[in-house]
Amino acid sequence: MGLQFMANKPAAVTELHRVLTPGGRALVTLPGPEPDLFSIMGDALSRRIGPELAAFVRTVFSLHDEVEMRKLLEEAGFGRVEVEAATARLHVPEPRDFLWQYINSTPMIGGVMKVDEATRTAFEREVTAKWQPFRANGGMNFEVRMTTAVGWA
Template sequence: MTQQIYGKSFGGTPAENYERFFVPSIGGPVADDLIGVAGLQPGERVLDVACGTGVVTRRAAERVGAGGTVAGLDVNAGMLSVARSQTPPDVSIEWYETSAESMPFPDEAFDVVLCQMGLQFIPDKQAALREMRRVLVTGGRVFVTVPGPKPPLFAIMKEALASHIDPKAAAFADLVFSMHDVDELTELMRDAGFLEVDVQARPKTLRLPAPADFLWQYIHSTPVAQAVAQAGQAKRDALEREVCEQWQEFTVDGFMSLRVGMTTATARKIDM
């Protein structure tokens, strides 16, 4: 089904829109940073946890080459369907629809585990981190990124969603940026049994489309889309007016600039 809002068409599922809109503006640039930090080597075995539509997974496959193996894991069947469709025919990636808290892999199956902007959505974070450690070889590396704190641009959108659409839908923005604290993430990693834990918070500047474009692209890439679709055109009009008016302060030459914190945890599995 295609929804028409202010002359803009958004066809397909949130997962398809996520790949089409979110990945180019946010997911891809952040993935490049994560892959750079991970320092993947040819021949390594890599697992991408909460892989979504597979932007990190595909970049990992490029780095480890034909001699390596790469798997992507996600609980969302729609995301995995898009991930499969986006995988080049000459790239071999195994996709698994399952929770991060109970992975279908033997012990010590991977050299590296990656998790980009997904840990905050996992209900039992400690169980997921313990599973990441279990499937790593001794000496294996884990790299986890989470965004936050909530930048002003998203705070504006959250308040407008709560006012014009639904407070429950607006709460999604809180969840997205709910896990950025360096000390909290450090403690979680150590409690899961990882050693050589290093957690760093650094700002990332992203170039986003114009206000109205980004508003609807983001909404239609997330679970918020259903609530917005059901709200009625008058409420959607009010949402757009309020958000776009306040987003003008972030706009230069037709594009918006988003400065967001990215917290990255790196650690190793070391048996004592």
């Protein structure tokens, strides 16, 4: 659903509740806090390309607090709410491949492509160099905490 990107989160969750049939349920899964892998990328984006792109990375991981999620669902009218957080260990491609797969799959690609090739290359070099400690088994490993909230109408 991308709840973390909604300007008015309470209204979005209220609408989610409204469209459910009685007894229906909504499940929201949100990552965060921001893993080191993404902090490195966000910092490099901010310095080399623009802080507005780094803001996107920060937003991805901005809504993960269990208490906040419970409150959002309960205030939207969900009668029963369960919220839990768990850490997931992820394996992603090699640094350069993962960097461009991620950038290309987000709205950040437009901003990244507006800068000159030398700037993009410097950005890539900085990020991939700092991602070297994450390399393992033909890719990279990192952990991310995931908050899952379920609300029943």
